[in-house]
Amino acid sequence: MDTWMRFRSNDGDIVFGRVEGGYLHEYKSLDQPVPTGAVLSTRVLTPLAPCAPGKVVALWNNYHALAAKLDKPVPAHPLFLLKPAGSVIGAGEPIRRPAGYAGKIVYEGELGIVIGRRCRNASVEEAADAIFGYTLINDVTAADLLNENPHFPQWCRAKGFDTFCCIGPSIVSGFEWQQAHLVTMLDDVERQNYPLDDMVFSPAEQVSLISQDLTFEPGDVIACGTSVGVGSIKEGATVSITIKGIGTLSNTLIAAGATAAAHAERAAAV
Amino acid sequence: MDTWMRFRSNDGDIVFGRVEGGYLHEYKSLDQPVPTGAVLSTRVLTPLAPCAPGKVVALWNNYHALAAKLDKPVPAHPLFLLKPAGSVIGAGEPIRRPAGYAGKIVYEGELGIVIGRRCRNASVEEAADAIFGYTLINDVTAADLLNENPHFPQWCRAKGFDTFCCIGPSIVSGFEWQQAHLVTMLDDVERQNYPLDDMVFSPAEQVSLISQDLTFEPGDVIACGTSVGVGSIKEGATVSITIKGIGTLSNTLIAAGATAAAHAERAAAV
Numbered sequence: 001m002d003t004w005m006r007f008r009s010n011d012g013d014i015v016f017g018r019v020e021g022g023y024l025h026e027y028k029s030l031d032q033p034v035p036t037g038a039v040l041s042t043r044v045l046t047p048l049a050p051c052a053p054g055k056v057v058a059l060w061n062n063y064h065a066l067a068a069k070l071d072k073p074v075p076a077h078p079l080f081l082l083k084p085a086g087s088v089i090g091a092g093e094p095i096r097r098p099a100g101y102a103g104k105i106v107y108e109g110e111l112g113i114v115i116g117r118r119c120r121n122a123s124v125e126e127a128a129d130a131i132f133g134y135t136l137i138n139d140v141t142a143a144d145l146l147n148e149n150p151h152f153p154q155w156c157r158a159k160g161f162d163t164f165c166c167i168g169p170s171i172v173s174g175f176e177w178q179q180a181h182l183v184t185m186l187d188d189v190e191r192q193n194y195p196l197d198d199m200v201f202s203p204a205e206q207v208s209l210i211s212q213d214l215t216f217e218p219g220d221v222i223a224c225g226t227s228v229g230v231g232s233i234k235e236g237a238t239v240s241i242t243i244k245g246i247g248t249l250s251n252t253l254i255a256a257g258a259t260a261a262a263h264a265e266r267a268a269a270v
Numbered sequence: 271m272d273t274w275m276r277f278r279s280n281d282g283d284i285v286f287g288r289v290e291g292g293y294l295h296e297y298k299s300l301d302q303p304v305p306t307g308a309v310l311s312t313r314v315l316t317p318l319a320p321c322a323p324g325k326v327v328a329l330w331n332n333y334h335a336l337a338a339k340l341d342k343p344v345p346a347h348p349l350f351l352l353k354p355a356g357s358v359i360g361a362g363e364p365i366r367r368p369a370g371y372a373g374k375i376v377y378e379g380e381l382g383i384v385i386g387r388r389c390r391n392a393s394v395e396e397a398a399d400a401i402f403g404y405t406l407i408n409d410v411t412a413a414d415l416l417n418e419n420p421h422f423p424q425w426c427r428a429k430g431f432d433t434f435c436c437i438g439p440s441i442v443s444g445f446e447w448q449q450a451h452l453v454t455m456l457d458d459v460e461r462q463n464y465p466l467d468d469m470v471f472s473p474a475e476q477v478s479l480i481s482q483d484l485t486f487e488p489g490d491v492i493a494c495g496t497s498v499g500v501g502s503i504k505e506g507a508t509v510s511i512t513i514k515g516i517g518t519l520s521n522t523l524i525a526a527g528a529t530a531a532a533h534a535e536r537a538a539a540v
Contacts, residue, residue, distance in 0.1 A: 054324065055354050060422055072421050079422040082352040082430070084325050086485040099391060100482060120432070121369060151342050152330055152349040153423060160352070160484050162390070212370060214430050215356040 007045035031218030062225030103144030109184035192229035277315035301488030332495030373414030379454035462499035
């Protein structure tokens, strides 16, 4: 298992690499994982989302427990929508309430798959090889917009707002997802705790099947869908998603008008 | 009015600029429209889609005539899905039937808006200024997949396949869309002929309202939705979409296994 992160350096450059003992061993990129030789202390770096996906494919109804709760049959092919690249933020960055939207905002703790190489019509074996590693995702939704129009469910709109796709803190390659649980805390209350092996389509099956539909590029992300326990977030509340072996992804919801500086001050005061 | 195109040169470089009298006057980029001084004959260049959108926002139910035909009320906010960047092809490139999909493939002739600058929470006036120009789009759909699953309409999947977003041949800046008609020919039969001023949301309104939902980046595209006359395409058939003042976008559907070389041979033989 290796842990991979992406940072902004003091001079504004973006650096990516393997993190070990407080140091970043820089690599050329996620699709060209060749060491540059540079070693940087992570203390002088600002963490970013661990990859910059061109697209995020987000699954619906991919856990047996949630399908049973919703009383829906499990699908025969992954059901997905797309979240735009602009919705991505990293660990610690604030989720912003959209200006002009006063409705319910919902968290969903999810396993994320990060694609390492271009991938189209891939077999399950080829798909497994195309997976660079795993990360954590909070797939945020403006829930009241989903069915606002009775003729067209607005999945892309409700889930596509800026800051509505929290990814991080790292990507772990060689991670054995089969034995892992995902835990979501809303402030200090546990709201989700589900085993990843309850998935309908495994990560390699997802990549293989969806690669029949579209071409994956390096850095693209699949949000594997969530299970039971989703709920709404109030301003000021922090959602923390943990998978042992990957880490914890924490993000706080802030009001539409709030500034990131005020958010940082509040966070520092806690 | 200026006409803008993007090409691949013989040495593999991508060049963008203003086209006039068979020459490309190269510009730095769409968001930095500064002339480089280079002037190239378009005869030695291979045309590409005129921009490389990070995302394509595709509208549903944006024409009064189609809403009336579908017996649906016109929406209060643009209804949209996202088509991935990988679905984009240019004029003359083949639309490929997805491997493993034997169902109906449908064309939709549409006006395309090309965004020129980053744009978020824009007023209608700011949105109008953020529009670089207009292009033509064939928004292709694997229609039988849309409602294959009764619990989740698969808009992104059905419209997201590689080659399912034809854009081109050029972008025209300063184009007066209000007086224009869009005509779609299926081989030599006219199938769509509708006035653009029947739109529910005008281009500037679309950019303004959708910029409340997500951030537009330079080169992003909005497919403005289609009107009456959509229909299915058979292998070997060519869809040609024309708006006077912008040009004609033609693309031929080829079988899943067919090669582009065979397509080019067939096209040359006609």
